[in-house]
Amino acid sequence: MSNTTVIRVCMGPGGIAAGGKEVLDTFEKCLSEKNIEASVRENCSSHQVGCMGLCARDVLVEVHANGAKTTYQYIKPDMVERIVTEHISGGRPVAEWLVDDAFSAFYKKQVKVVLSDVGKVDPEDIDAYIAAGGYESAREALTSWTPRDIIDEIKSSGLRGRGGAGFPTGLKWELGRASAGDTKYIICNADEGDPGAFMDRAVIEGNPHSVAEGMIIGAYAIGASKGYVYIRAEYPLAVERLKLALHQAADRGFLGTGIFGTAMDFDIEIKLGAGAFVCGEETALIASIEGQRGMPRPKPPFPVNRGLWQRPTVINNVETLANIPYIIRNGCSWYASYGTERSKGTKVFALTGKIRNPGLIEVPMGITLREIIYEIGGGIENDKSLKAVQTGGPSGGCIPASMLDLNVDYDSLARAGSIVGSGGMIVLDEDDCMVNMAKYFVHFTQTESCGKCVPCRVGTKRLLEILTRITRGEGKTGDIELLERLSAGVKAASLCGLGQTAPNPVLSNIRYFRDEFVAHVRDKKCPAKVCREMLTYRILEKFCKGCGACLRACPGGAITGAKKKPHVIDPGKCIRCGACFDVCRFKSVEKE
Amino acid sequence: MEKTLKEIVDGYRKKGGNIITLLQGTQDAFGYIPREAVAFFSEELNIAPSRFYGVATFYAQFRLKPIGRHKITACCGTACHVKGSDKIISGLKRELQLSGENDTTGDGEFTLEEVACLGTCSFAPVVLVNGSVRGKTSSDAVVKEIRALRKKENE
Ligand SMILES: Cc1cc2nc3c(=O)[nH]c(=O)nc-3n(C[C@H](O)[C@H](O)[C@H](O)COP(=O)(O)O)c2cc1C
Ligand code: SF4
Ligand code: SF4
Ligand code: FES
Ligand code: FES
Numbered sequence: 001m002s003n004t005t006v007i008r009v010c011m012g013p014g015g016i017a018a019g020g021k022e023v024l025d026t027f028e029k030c031l032s033e034k035n036i037e038a039s040v041r042e043n044c045s046s047h048q049v050g051c052m053g054l055c056a057r058d059v060l061v062e063v064h065a066n067g068a069k070t071t072y073q074y075i076k077p078d079m080v081e082r083i084v085t086e087h088i089s090g091g092r093p094v095a096e097w098l099v100d101d102a103f104s105a106f107y108k109k110q111v112k113v114v115l116s117d118v119g120k121v122d123p124e125d126i127d128a129y130i131a132a133g134g135y136e137s138a139r140e141a142l143t144s145w146t147p148r149d150i151i152d153e154i155k156s157s158g159l160r161g162r163g164g165a166g167f168p169t170g171l172k173w174e175l176g177r178a179s180a181g182d183t184k185y186i187i188c189n190a191d192e193g194d195p196g197a198f199m200d201r202a203v204i205e206g207n208p209h210s211v212a213e214g215m216i217i218g219a220y221a222i223g224a225s226k227g228y229v230y231i232r233a234e235y236p237l238a239v240e241r242l243k244l245a246l247h248q249a250a251d252r253g254f255l256g257t258g259i260f261g262t263a264m265d266f267d268i269e270i271k272l273g274a275g276a277f278v279c280g281e282e283t284a285l286i287a288s289i290e291g292q293r294g295m296p297r298p299k300p301p302f303p304v305n306r307g308l309w310q311r312p313t314v315i316n317n318v319e320t321l322a323n324i325p326y327i328i329r330n331g332c333s334w335y336a337s338y339g340t341e342r343s344k345g346t347k348v349f350a351l352t353g354k355i356r357n358p359g360l361i362e363v364p365m366g367i368t369l370r371e372i373i374y375e376i377g378g379g380i381e382n383d384k385s386l387k388a389v390q391t392g393g394p395s396g397g398c399i400p401a402s403m404l405d406l407n408v409d410y411d412s413l414a415r416a417g418s419i420v421g422s423g424g425m426i427v428l429d430e431d432d433c434m435v436n437m438a439k440y441f442v443h444f445t446q447t448e449s450c451g452k453c454v455p456c457r458v459g460t461k462r463l464l465e466i467l468t469r470i471t472r473g474e475g476k477t478g479d480i481e482l483l484e485r486l487s488a489g490v491k492a493a494s495l496c497g498l499g500q501t502a503p504n505p506v507l508s509n510i511r512y513f514r515d516e517f518v519a520h521v522r523d524k525k526c527p528a529k530v531c532r533e534m535l536t537y538r539i540l541e542k543f544c545k546g547c548g549a550c551l552r553a554c555p556g557g558a559i560t561g562a563k564k565k566p567h568v569i570d571p572g573k574c575i576r577c578g579a580c581f582d583v584c585r586f587k588s589v590e591k592e
Numbered sequence: 593m594e595k596t597l598k599e600i601v602d603g604y605r606k607k608g609g610n611i612i613t614l615l616q617g618t619q620d621a622f623g624y625i626p627r628e629a630v631a632f633f634s635e636e637l638n639i640a641p642s643r644f645y646g647v648a649t650f651y652a653q654f655r656l657k658p659i660g661r662h663k664i665t666a667c668c669g670t671a672c673h674v675k676g677s678d679k680i681i682s683g684l685k686r687e688l689q690l691s692g693e694n695d696t697t698g699d700g701e702f703t704l705e706e707v708a709c710l711g712t713c714s715f716a717p718v719v720l721v722n723g724s725v726r727g728k729t730s731s732d733a734v735v736k737e738i739r740a741l742r743k744k745e746n747e
Contacts, residue, residue, distance in 0.1 A: 013710070013712050014714050017712040017715055017718070017725035055715075193708075194670075194709075195669040195670055195708030196670025196708075197709060198712075198713065233653055235711075272616060276650060290610065291613070293646055352713035352714065352716065353670075353671055353713075358671075358714040390670070393670065426671060428674060440670070450650075555686055577682065579683075
């Protein structure tokens with residue numbers, strides 16, 4: 001192996017956005033051109049891989065040569081030629097394009113289980129996954145374990161569902177196994193509705209076979225003969241790679257009839273979601289697969305007893321399932337050695353927002369927020385100060401900067417008024433307004449409410465109205481208390497998880513940032529200077545050079561002034577778009 | 593249109609699809625769900641039009657109006673929101689003179705779509721112009737592109 005040169009180009013969401021395909025093509029072109037003399041051709045391969053984690057530095061390229069691994073960052077097609085000539089043919093890495101210390105710090109505290117092969121194996125090649133030990137767990141489970149053994153193993157691993165609710169996976173499978181019926185289903189929930197997260201997408205795009213293998217093992221454990229992956233249509237590449245993976249697995253006899261040479265039949269079908277957040281909820285998801293409007297129904301009966309087409313159905317999240325092959329391979333005690341007493345293993349997060357190193361991370365449960373933000377994430381962007389971290393998306397809440405030493409696990413986050421959720425982690429700095437954030441999430445849940453029950457349908461609408469008026473400087477005394485009362489009502493009386501958790505961002509932001517709400521309501525001021533309607537823009541005469549940049553940028557025609565003379569804003573015409581503030585190079589536009 | 597619709601219905605019958613897959617096939621073919629399509633399916637399959645519209649209006653994916661020639665997709669996911677996607681969207685709406693629920697320009701040239709997280713939060717704020725990614729962008733930059741596209745059309 002050591003004399004084989006392998007080039008790995010990031011083709012995760014970030015890699016593709018930064019031009020990964022062009023980089024990959026250029027590598028292939030460049031290599032085949034130069035191969036005429038050297039016989040590197042057979043030894044040298046450039047693979048496409050999934051997200052390597054530090055998406056902000058894409059396109060990331062790894063070169064494995066002579067037993068050493070070199071990683072390049074910010075690679076563009078026109079840089080490829082030099083890497084090929086100097087490094088691959090010449091053996092001298094191009095020093096100035098290599099990753100720096102922040103890059104290794106990003107990985108140091110991470111523990112990769114679900115992501116261990118993401119960014120390493122070519123997601124479009126089943127042999128790459130097999131070479132990395134893939135499908136061995138399924139083969140072993142199906143040929144030498146009983147379903148009971150598997151359920152016990154997963155129970156002892158302590159794995160809890162990664163879709164948000166944290167329900168113990170082993171127990172769910174046990175219930176599925178025990179449920180009476182000769183036709184059962186297993187569904188992989190790949191709807192990934194949290195509007196600021198992409199963990200599941202990265203797993204499917206980066207290693208679709210791990211999800212398929214997890215489903216095979218799950219199906220054997222509960223006795224299902226058919227599986228579905230419910231995946232958002234907005235993820236075309238993930239769908240394509242998953243399709244290919246399922247074809248390849250069927251070709252090898254891992255799916256279909258008599259899989260792995262046993263008597264078990266199992267098939268997986270892909271169902272495309274059609275863009276409704278509520279369809280991530282189990283009963284709504286089932287309705288959607290059946291072709292109906294995706295509306296939740298009351299539980300019980302639970303899907304494990306009466307699910308898809310009234311049959312026993314186990315629904316698991318993508319990340320939950322992708323953990324399974326690794327747990328079977330390495331054993332439950334290995335998995336349980338990571339994490340805390342009640343939250344075992346690792347969790348994948350999409351670390352985004354005002355952070356220096358945004359990207360996809362996998363960390364052991366129980367790690368502190370401080371470690372995530374300052375060691376892995378490299379601290380706050382532009383040397384601003386941290387204000388809060390939002391977790392759990394529209395169902396979650398925020399953790400203020402003062403609680404940075406909080407452990408990230410199910411119980412600690414719940415005590416702090418938030419949730420682990422599916423894995424969105426958004427870092428907010430001093431320039432973010434917590435009232436605006438609450439409004440943002442309520443706007444989302446209000447739009448996505450299916451409308452079946454009144455507390456959610458009307459309650460979220462009222463919440464949004466109140467928040468909107470507060471951000472417009474029209475808040476009334478008592479509005480904050482009204483928000484709290486209304487939130488409690490919506491939480492208590494809604495039918496499904498969407499409504500039950502929709503007020504969480506509001507409550508948690510009020511809990512930790514009440515002063516900011518008060519400033520909006522009482523003083524009609526937005527301390528973070530975000531809420532447009534409360535701002536006034538002014539040009540500071542003593543700094544203004546009269547360059548006219550703001551005048552040209554102003555869409556409202558609100559700015560006047562002669563060349564080289566201080567300009568002025570007519571407050572009556574100003575629509576507070578902020579364009580002048582953004583374009584002024586002399587910092588002479590002030591907002592207040 | 594008739595021929596395409598017939599094929600979609602045949603596929604539905606053969607593969608045992610459902611209303612969602614039928615509508616997805618229709619949207620793939622036409623870019624939206626034309627009124628005529630619903631009338632046709634309703635007739636062929638003996639299912640009330642309201643059932644189709646019930647599903648079509650429930651899911652964000654389905655459009656009942658034709659899509660513009662150029663599609664601008666603005667991400668309004670959380671990461672993009674904190675990086676100022678609001679400003680981008682209001683800037684684009686001003687440029688395209690869109691207001692209210694209207695997402696397509698009167699001349700049918702541009703459609704402005706708002707979607708949640710495109711998975712490239714590290715480059716927030718993100719906008720897609722006809723499917724290709726513009727990261728760390730601004731309303732100015734996108735407006736420039738829109739004007740360039742317009743100019744090209746007029747030539
Ligand atoms: C409104 C709503 C949206 C949800 N969205 C998702 C989702 O996008 N992906 C997901 O895996 N689970 C989602 N869930 C949770 C699922 O209902 C379910 O608990 C989960 O898929 C079970 O898998 P797990 O036990 O492996 O976590 C959502 C729940 C609710 C109430
Ligand atoms: S809580 Fe909201 S989303 Fe859930 S069923 Fe009720 S109306 Fe629908
Ligand atoms: S904020 Fe916008 S409208 Fe107001 S003066 Fe500045 S550029 Fe003009
Ligand atoms: S997509 Fe390239 S590192 Fe995440
Ligand atoms: S929030 Fe916009 S790309 Fe993720």
